[in-house]
Amino acid sequence: MQNDQPQQDWVRHAAPTSKVERFEAYFGSHAFDPHRHDTYAIGRTLSGVHRFHYRGESKLCLPGETMIIHPDESHDGCAGSDAGFHYRGVYVSPSQVQDIIKGSALPFFGACITQNKQLAVAADALLNTLDADLDSMAEDDALYTFVITLASVANSGLVSASHHFAAAAIAREYIDDNLDQAITLDDLAHCAGRDRWSLSSDFREFFGTSPHRYLTLRRLDRVKALVQAGQGLSDASIEAGFFDQSHMTRHFKKAFGLSPTRWCSPRKT
Structure with missing residues (x-):
């Protein structure tokens, strides 16, 4: 007999590190009320459809796509289909970005959703180790690669610190x-x-x-x-x-x- 009970919402966190916060979650319908945090929020949808509002527009993040929310920008979140959505996310602080770009303006990716393969690979390097602690040097390398790739995709020029x-x-x-x-x-x-x-x-x-x-x-x-x-x-x-x-x-x-x-x-x- 088929079980028609909807899957319960859940959030699973990676072991805490000193650099980034990583998590995996499933939401069957409503996920987040409108909110904003002072980090980049990078998400990769694993299944289902992630629907949210960002900068006055309704957005959909599909499996294989990468979502990039700029710091301090309001957004919400819900399932875009009856199947809910399953995704992984990581928060990267502007201070971590500045440690790498040394005083350049923060990279801003206005499109928010992208199918860029280089950025997907860079994001996955941070996200696909949820079940194990990241080696410190490996995490530094993954973080550096992601920030430089984001700056490139966002066409951000790098300038000297002031x-x-x-x-x-x-x-x-x-x-x-x-x-x-x-x-x-x-x-x-x-x-x-x-x-x-x-x-x-x-x-x-x-x-x-x-x-x-x-x-x-x-x-x-x-x-x-x-x-x-x-x-x-x-x-x-x-x-x-x-x-x-x-x-x-x-x-x-x-x-x-x-x-x-x-x-x-x-x-x-």
């Missing part, structure tokens, strides 16, 4: 080192040797979002790492620098389009 990039980089490092502290834009401007509004503009240019959103997203990254290590959401929220769990949950939903409880739900077999 003093403004150096100031933004100092501010980013300060945030990374003080996630559990109260940080103001004046603090960042002081450590970077730049006036606060110029620094804010520099940060958006080189890292794809505002210093405040960058701080919030890094704290959310800390929450996810702590929860995956076995800590409860309440304690993880406080340790990551949020006021409480409800404060963290509001930011989590805005960043990822679903609750932290749903995001951390393991695949049921």
